[in-house]
Amino acid sequence: MTDKDMCGCSGKTTNRSEEEKKKLIHRLNRMEGQIRGIRGMVEKDAYCAEILVQSAAVNAAVNAFNKELLASHIRGCVARDIRCGKDEVIDELLVTLQKLMR
Numbered sequence: 001m002t003d004k005d006m007c008g009c010s011g012k013t014t015n016r017s018e019e020e021k022k023k024l025i026h027r028l029n030r031m032e033g034q035i036r037g038i039r040g041m042v043e044k045d046a047y048c049a050e051i052l053v054q055s056a057a058v059n060a061a062v063n064a065f066n067k068e069l070l071a072s073h074i075r076g077c078v079a080r081d082i083r084c085g086k087d088e089v090i091d092e093l094l095v096t097l098q099k100l101m102r
Contacts, residue, residue, distance in 0.1 A: 014077060027065045034058045066100055 034057060041051050074093070081089035
């Protein structure tokens, strides 16, 4: 393992395990299906309240995806960078958190 591998997410990319990729992609595929379902509801003139319930489900799915990815980012990239003395990662994390909380 090189210093680059040990000290954070090299060059703004992240090496994820196959299991982590599989979990994230599974969540994304589910959200994609939900969005297609909502589109179909709109095309079929479904009742607004029913569409809104499905939209809320997509929002919850996106939030769950973000929580999982954020936890992985903090445990992996952020922790490694801090251990390697790259404290600027803290400012980057704060900016990311502010964007997530909009």
